[in-house]
Amino acid sequence: MKQLQVKTSSSEYPIYIGEDCLSVLAPFLQQATQTIVVTDQTVYDLHYQKLSHVLPENTITYIITPGESSKSFDCYHQIQTFLIESQVDRQACLLAFGGGVVGDLAGFVAATYMRGIDFIQIPTTLLAHDSAIGGKVAINHELGKNLIGAFYPPKAVVYDLRFLRTLSEKEWRCGLAEMVKHGFIANPSLLRQLLQIQSLDALLDETFAQLLIQSLMVKMEIVQMDEFEQGCRAYLNFGHTFGHAIELDEKELSHGEAVAIGILFSLYLSEHIFGIDLAIGQYLTYLKRLHFPLPFNVDHAKRYLGYMMHDKKNQRKQVRFVLLNQLAKPELVSFSIAGLETLLKQFLSEFTTKEERVCH
Structure with missing residues (x-):
């Protein structure tokens, strides 16, 4: 123990x-x-x-x-x-x-x-x-x-x-999303190991417990630095702004499955804002390999935006996202409603197209 x-x-x-x-x-x-x-x-x-x-x-x-x-x-x-x-x-x-x-x-x-x-x-x-x-x-x-x-x-x-x-496969995916989140915001080595997982069967291996402890330590260390979310604890919401919105809209998604999609959008915004390469393709391949559902729907953009307007991190009627200016370097970035709507529609259009291309 x-x-x-x-x-x-x-x-x-x-x-x-x-x-x-x-x-x-x-x-x-x-x-x-x-x-x-x-x-x-x-x-x-x-x-x-x-x-x-x-x-x-x-x-x-x-x-x-x-x-x-x-x-x-x-x-x-x-x-x-x-x-x-x-x-x-x-x-x-x-x-x-x-x-x-x-x-x-x-x-x-x-x-x-x-x-x-x-x-x-x-x-x-x-x-x-x-x-x-x-x-x-x-x-x-x-x-x-x-x-x-x-x-x-x-x-x-x-x-x-x-x-x-x-646990069902759905529940394993749900938890993995939060572990991956910890990797993105604080532990690139943990992230690298998680993205190399080939199937959910591997999670029953004894070595997975060590990955779990690494993930727990990320959460623990951030909480110790900022118990009441006045600063860096907000970084634990990486992937959650859009994740919560799509979770409310897509009732069949688990919380973690929605966060996994939220992470994808946060990576997309990070690359757009900071002009960096966060290897979104590798992350998307990982999601598909482990059969994460990816229900992108351009027609629901207004609905997603409405949910995000009520996010707890928002300030002065702007929607705040946790983004990465590089791996393990998160920061809060604010978007106007109009600016976010444009980027959201671009994201949904682009990744819906990618999904269709993969299916064909």
Whole structure:
């Protein structure tokens, strides 16, 4: 088992990574008056029995519907009501047992129930290696993702790698996109190794755990430098501005699959703005090799733009993107709505054409 330690100006907490490491939960749960598990139905069916061996007898569990739709006001309110009716007190500990949706939702519940109770992230997906660290918790609004939330660090992150073995190919792609993001913004060596992956089967190899730890360390180091996203932490949104827009529009896409497309657009903008070569072709080949969906649609440009106008990074009615002036050198760049619309249509037209050419 590998242990990392996140140290910020306001908090410090451990990250445990390894096979069969749930026993590390014991000292945290012994200190709590009650344990609450928030999970979704899929994770409950697949993995709850493993977790149950380390849970106290008085544990209560709330199961949500899998998927992004659960990051809603309604679901948030229902869980708060459940906690109140169960007479959960301020010394309880909430376990967010699942992927990014569960972690974001349960973390926001913990941050706001009785002005805050302890919670622990127990991620069960590859994607959650990114979202479980750093204390950003939120629910969605119909006008945009993660617009209602808080910074609320967990007491610990427990990443048992056994849970990854049941992931679908879609979920593997979802998590890989965030790892690739970390490579682009901070670790070219990690990026190089990830882009050389020939198939998703390779991710079950033992060496993949080392790549995962490298990715976790990128996230950890950035969070330690900028806990509340006043500076460099915003770089972790690389690929997310357009990614969130296309995710809201294309309901069949997972978050990571949408971010992968968002990265493609960010690379395109970076080359246009800075006049550099970021080898977009190599990245596009990687996406196709691992069967990432690429639903480019020029006719949806206005709709995408509308979603991007509500992005959290925006300032003074300009849309801000994280771009690269070279590998591992990100910076924030602002676009007027009109200027962004022109570039977006160019991108969609060019890459739709490329897709058609490949299909023929």
